[in-house]
Amino acid sequence: MTVETTNVYASNYQWLGIALEDSWGVAPAGPTAWIPVTSPTYTPVPQLLSDQALRGMNGVDYGQQIGMITSTFSYTTYLYADSVFSHLAAILGPDTVTGDTAPYTHTASLLNNGQPPSYTLFYNDGSGSLLPISGAKASSVKFTIKSGGLVELAVSWVAKKAGDPVTGVNTPTTAIPMPAWTALISIAGNQYTKYSEVDWEFKRATAPITALTGTQDPSAIFAPGLEVDGTFTGIYQGVTDNDYANFLANTQPGMSIVVTNQNDDTHSLTLQFSQIAYQVASFSASSNYMEVKATTKALMNTTDATDGEMSPAKAILISTQSTAF
Secondary structure (H helix, E strand, C coil): CCCCCCCCCCHHHCEEEEEECCCCCCCCCCCCEECCCEEEEEEEEEEEEEECCCCCCCCCCCEEEEEEEEEEEEEEEECCCCCHHHHHHHHCCCCEEECCCCCEEEEEECCCCCCCCCEEEEEECCCCCEEEEEEEEEEEEEEEEECCCECEEEEEEEEECCCCCECCCCCCCCCCCCEHHHCEEEECCEEECCEEEEEEEEECCCEEECCCCCCCCCCEEECCCCEEEEEEEEECCCCCCHHHHHHHHCCCCCEEEEEECCCCCCCEEEEEECCEEEEEEEEEECCCCEEEEEEEEECCECCCCCCCCCECCEEEEEECCCCCC
16 A cells, blocks of 8 residues: 655745736746735636536436636735735726836726736745746735724735746845824815724626637636725714715715825825715714724726726825836
């Protein structure tokens, strides 16, 4: 009897790199940025083709083949100035850079006349295998800004299946994550300090497009229409509470969030939603005091658009980086 050897790999040896693709599904030579992550999960998604043709017997399944293969990849990271805008460009549209000297301004809003850019994810699985996951399109980018913590991003991608392992050098970022306490939250032009948590999720029903290509790869990964949803939790201010009053009156104010690093007023990320529609606003007791909880949607508007059309949001990063993410 042969006894197989079981290898054990430390999970802390995992790392993730990313690079913008020039053409969909064509992996660049290696990462151009490195993203510190928690809970990375790579999942191959094959089509399972079952042979259930009748053969005059009482069984059902006679065989299985593999059809088209794609993959999903998800993780959580923090708000690092050298990687956050890759996620925003992937879910909104390309990064536009302005400025002749540092700091440079990076801007992204909804691209209406095409698809958002694609990326290759370079994932080291902890065993030393660096897997290129090309053709990746974002399906969800969720910001969680919660008092007492760091700003978190939960990110999900749909991509081609991982390619054969490649060589690459891990170059961890030296950027520090932005803490949530620096967030300045404004609604209808008024800054509020009542919020304990604000979440915004950008999401698309990203999925592969099938075609007869002679390979198991999809012909494309398609990112359809963008939805942007927000949830807010704050200290209830009575019947004149801005969230409660906006919900009842169907007021559709603008909202902006500005986040910086500690002791750094020059470099910042701004998330702008110039028209939000309240879906729910309720108040109840927390353990000791009254809270208001609201859910909203960001509506398409011309103010947040950079292409002359409409967008539900605009992202602006002030950074030392002169090239697009």
